[in-house]
Amino acid sequence: MKHLVALIALLTIATAANASLLSDNFNDGSISDWTVRAGTGWVASGTAAQKLASDDTLSTISKSFAGVSSGVLTLTYDVIIDGIYRPFNAALTDSTGKGVFLAGYAGNGYVEIGGGTTSNYGYSGSNLSKIDAPGFVSGKSMPIKYELDLATGELKGYIGGGLMKTSMINLAGIGDINTVAFTAKKKINSLDNVVLIPEPASMALLGMGSLALLRRRKQ
Ligand SMILES: [Ca+2]
Secondary structure, X not given: OHHHHHHHHHHHHHHHHHOOOEEEOOXXXXXXXXXXXXXXXXXXXXXXXXXXXXXXXXXXXEEEEEEEOOOEEEEEEEEEEOOOEEEEEEEEEOOOOOEEEOEEEEEOOEEEEEOOEEOOOOOOOOXXXXXXXXXXXXXXXXXXXXXXXXXXXXXXXXXXXXXXEEEEOOOOOOOOEEEEEEEEOOOOEEEEEEEEEEOHHHHHHHHHHHHHHHHHHHO
């Protein structure tokens, strides 16, 4: 019985840890549940979201989720950059629009990762580091992952599964993170499979606390 209780507790922890805050594969051919924050927005195309080809202004779409203020946030998405040097950035922000830039320009063989805090959804070149990413080429879908530790401000950026860059971000003055935004400019950029997951760190601690409580009750 004791083991059964422990097993149920562990399963509960695993389930909670895997729950995503936001997930969208655009397979329904719609991006109507995303908000246009700037520019003319993006369009649904097949089973991905694509930037309008004729737009010359920065265009931002965003989506809100249940706010988080602790633990590690993991954001993954697939992106195709069409061009040699194109602005394409993701941002995680609070309800006032303050937050963290995750990437800036990208092109054949490289991307800029890192950044600092942002007060809007547009592109900012400040504090971004250009890094080599040999697999990141025009027209090819690349999986991007960011891990942001809300306690320490450590930001890790992965491209194609490999760790590309670790940065330290000053999160002072930023409230609960509750919005993800994507900005692009010119040409066609493709966005797909956006998933935002809170890391199990805080969940696991909570779970272990519950487990200890259960054990104590059984004794
Ligand atoms: Ca899709």
